[in-house]
Amino acid sequence: MDIRSTVVSLSEISGTSGSESKAAQLALGMLREYCPDAEIINGNVTGKFGTHREGLPSLLLDAHIDQIGFAVTYITDDGFIKVGNIGGIDRRLLPAQPVVVHGSRDIKGVICSVPPHLTSGSSEVLEMDDVAIDTGLTKEELEKLVSLGDSVTFDVTCRDLIGSRITGGALDDRCGVASILYALELLKGSDLAYNVTVLFSTQEEVGERGAKIGAFEIDPDIALAVDVSFAYAIGEEESKCGYLGKGPMIGISPSLSREISDELINTAKSADIPYQIEVMSGLTGTNADRFSVNRCGAKACTVSIPLRNMHTPVEVIDITDAEQTAKLLAAYIRGDK
Amino acid sequence: MKELLKELCLTDSVSGDENAVRELIISRIKNVCEYRVDNLGSIICFKKGRKAPEKKLMICAHMDEVGFMVTYIRSDGTLSFGNVGGIDPSVVIGRQVRVGKSRISGVVGATAVHNLSKEQREKAPKTDSLYIDIGAADKAEAEKYVSLGDCAYFDSEFTELGERRIKAKAIDDRAGCAMMIELLHEELEYDTYFVFNVQEEIGLRGSTASAFAVAPDYAIVLESTTAADIDGASGAKRVCALGGGPVVSFMDRHTIYDKELYSLAFEIAKEQGFPCQTKTMIAGGNDAGAIHISGKGVRTIAVSLPCRYLHSPSSVIEYADMENSYKLVKALIGRIHEI
Numbered sequence: 214m215d216i217r218s219t220v221v222s223l224s225e226i227s228g229t230s231g232s233e234s235k236a237a238q239l240a241l242g243m244l245r246e247y248c249p250d251a252e253i254i255n256g257n258v259t260g261k262f263g264t265h266r267e268g269l270p271s272l273l274l275d276a277h278i279d280q281i282g283f284a285v286t287y288i289t290d291d292g293f294i295k296v297g298n299i300g301g302i303d304r305r306l307l308p309a310q311p312v313v314v315h316g317s318r319d320i321k322g323v324i325c326s327v328p329p330h331l332t333s334g335s336s337e338v339l340e341m342d343d344v345a346i347d348t349g350l351t352k353e354e355l356e357k358l359v360s361l362g363d364s365v366t367f368d369v370t371c372r373d374l375i376g377s378r379i380t381g382g383a384l385d386d387r388c389g390v391a392s393i394l395y396a397l398e399l400l401k402g403s404d405l406a407y408n409v410t411v412l413f414s415t416q417e418e419v420g421e422r423g424a425k426i427g428a429f430e431i432d433p434d435i436a437l438a439v440d441v442s443f444a445y446a447i448g449e450e451e452s453k454c455g456y457l458g459k460g461p462m463i464g465i466s467p468s469l470s471r472e473i474s475d476e477l478i479n480t481a482k483s484a485d486i487p488y489q490i491e492v493m494s495g496l497t498g499t500n501a502d503r504f505s506v507n508r509c510g511a512k513a514c515t516v517s518i519p520l521r522n523m524h525t526p527v528e529v530i531d532i533t534d535a536e537q538t539a540k541l542l543a544a545y546i547r548g549d550k
Numbered sequence: 551m552k553e554l555l556k557e558l559c560l561t562d563s564v565s566g567d568e569n570a571v572r573e574l575i576i577s578r579i580k581n582v583c584e585y586r587v588d589n590l591g592s593i594i595c596f597k598k599g600r601k602a603p604e605k606k607l608m609i610c611a612h613m614d615e616v617g618f619m620v621t622y623i624r625s626d627g628t629l630s631f632g633n634v635g636g637i638d639p640s641v642v643i644g645r646q647v648r649v650g651k652s653r654i655s656g657v658v659g660a661t662a663v664h665n666l667s668k669e670q671r672e673k674a675p676k677t678d679s680l681y682i683d684i685g686a687a688d689k690a691e692a693e694k695y696v697s698l699g700d701c702a703y704f705d706s707e708f709t710e711l712g713e714r715r716i717k718a719k720a721i722d723d724r725a726g727c728a729m730m731i732e733l734l735h736e737e738l739e740y741d742t743y744f745v746f747n748v749q750e751e752i753g754l755r756g757s758t759a760s761a762f763a764v765a766p767d768y769a770i771v772l773e774s775t776t777a778a779d780i781d782g783a784s785g786a787k788r789v790c791a792l793g794g795g796p797v798v799s800f801m802d803r804h805t806i807y808d809k810e811l812y813s814l815a816f817e818i819a820k821e822q823g824f825p826c827q828t829k830t831m832i833a834g835g836n837d838a839g840a841i842h843i844s845g846k847g848v849r850t851i852a853v854s855l856p857c858r859y860l861h862s863p864s865s866v867i868e869y870a871d872m873e874n875s876y877k878l879v880k881a882l883i884g885r886i887h888e889i
Contacts (some may be wrong), residue, residue, distance in 0.1 A: 306644030309862035345781035351710030374685025
């Protein structure tokens, strides 16, 4: 498999929290290459990898399949679509942003930008209540195509940047999904140290809800949340960031299992995989927070792909980081530590 | 005309850097008129009509678009830039752009919303704090792809919104250019000058020189103007509306328009049965500002396309307004000479 093209196809399909089915179906098709019995259970994509052998610890490999976006809340008499946010949205960059309304068919639109004469010159940040989408359709036309609750995403096409970097939308966390798939590719035919189950979970962006029910079903001993984390860029606090192109970020936190963190670090060292340490002093804000307290508890850790401009239509990653993440996961699952 | 508009909008040409769009326009008009390119880069065309009129008429539109210029390459490989023309930083942050002669992709980055304080989230961005990320690891790598003074352009799809509207960058004023190219392919009643101006967006500079060169008696300026008929705006604040037909203003910040031409436009619209509107605020300005006081004075009218989200990568127009503007301009060519 080509990891770049996998990231791009996953990035360009829609799936806001609670409306993941298109993205989930695509990911399911990809996962079945490696886990033929994979299925969708309560929205989550899940599948057992390889033959599970008695006596081996069980390991959950997770990435979330949902993305941030909006939900349609109202259609005005003038045909503007009003929306509420799904997940954390940066309202500073909404004016004139192209979007797709996922009605009974996809409808392209633009978020209204208020010209300076209406703001008396001062440029204020739009309140969520004032966000309106212009689709070029009338209320009557829209009512045939759009229902309240339908999802809306930024309209983004991935682009190659210099070298191995790419930009696109929803790379959080579709690049994590792609990394897991690539890890499975690398593991084909290998002896595994764990009974591996894959989970592409829903509703992470609204509070790790898919992970909670997915992990309950799987009941793992060890759970790895493969997500994205902050890559350093202008405006970011360097001490809170990793760097693009320097490999996966291995989490250390009181809520994570230090044993697993150390094993991942040792694996990276012995397999000569570049890595970065991401220290968090409390919860991680990822699915790992749910995994560690699942059922009787699990040893959880985060493996994160550094990403710039998180939750914007211009997220940036370095494809080599997604590759190295896959290599680290594969080496760990083989038991190289 | 829609296909032509698409091709024009997707061509990147910021003020002072109009080469690409100039070449495209010349390729479309070289067989249907006499033309020359002046010292600033504007294209001055002369189209023979059936009659040689007593008075000289000039129709013009500007071919430049708003965009950016790279002013500095930082040690981390990101690019500082300045705006070319008036652009609200809120429509720049979080966008894809194309940079430099090879049009490499870049993005205007934004600090992750998770890491912004409550105050920062409510504070509109400033151009000074924005930067373009082309994926370069450092300055040396960036320098292989970008030079100081290179332009950057919005990377924005040309899309139809529903069946009536179009979303694109640079509609201001490629729509005017598209109409002029179409007119140049028609049989005209009178000899007419057509000028594709440079550098409108940085202060009506191309038109200052070209109007002096042509020295017309009458001028029709084809433009796009802010329509604010958006959610939450009412009354006069809407300025003008999509679907309301061509916009003919009596006054803006640079020009008080010729009263007789103003009335003539509405008369024509009424006779031909298409809508026509004026602006309900005195705001903005266009090449008319330079043209009407050129030489001994030029009787000037501006015919503008109502356009939402002007100067953003996602400007929106209603195609019928463009067709009606075209009808109006065509009729004006004949009727102006009867005044």
